[in-house]
Amino acid sequence: MGQLKNIIFDLGGVLLNIDYYITEQAFRDMGFLDFEKMYSQYSADAVFEKLETGDISNESFYNTIIERANSQITREQIALAWNAMLLDFREETLDFLESLGPGYDLYLLSNTNAIHLAAFNEIFFKQTGKTSLNNYFKKAYYSHEVGLRKPNEDIFEFVLKDAGLLAEESLFIDDSYNNIHAAQMLGFTTHLLVPGEKVENLKGYW
Secondary structure: OOOOOOEEOOOOOOEEEHHHHHHHHHHHHHHOOOOHHOOOOOOOOOOHHHHOOOOOOHHHHHHHHHHHHHOOHHHHHHHHHHEEEEEEEEEHHHHHHHHHHOOEEEEEEEOOOHHHHHHHHHHHHHOOOOOOHHHHHHHHEEEHHHHHOOOHHHHHHHHHHHHHHHHEEEEEEEEOOOHHHHHHHHHOOOEEEEOOHHHHHHHHHH
């Protein structure tokens, strides 16, 4: 590993506590008994991929889900179910980000969407009184804003070019093996965060 100058963090499961099962159960309650085939930590069908790359609007997303439903559901119900997986930020994690700030350039790289972005910023504000998580980072890259998503290599290449980074000087931390593997292929130092592991407790990188 060369001199480490940059740290790129995933969001959900790394900085933000999430529970996919809560959203899965909420969609099951609305009649989507095979929701895990539609969306999970490891895969997403076309409508969710398009939402995460900004290729469809929130309204189109809601309309598509309503059309697929076996019963009458509302946009509000869908939003509540979709956001249910987003839990909270650990204070220790946010303190850790602040402690790293002086020594490294920090970046955020997240597969997300406009609905979740508004929801986790609201969670963040309620917890901290601050308006945006982005203030911890030199730049935050959200898939729906850049039109690309992990694990495709092009999103990593975009970040390197846009931020002027070298992969060999950058650590990428994520909780998905596919995302980690893609970053490794481009020369990043990587850490796969496993269940129960806290990013603030990592050793050996700084």
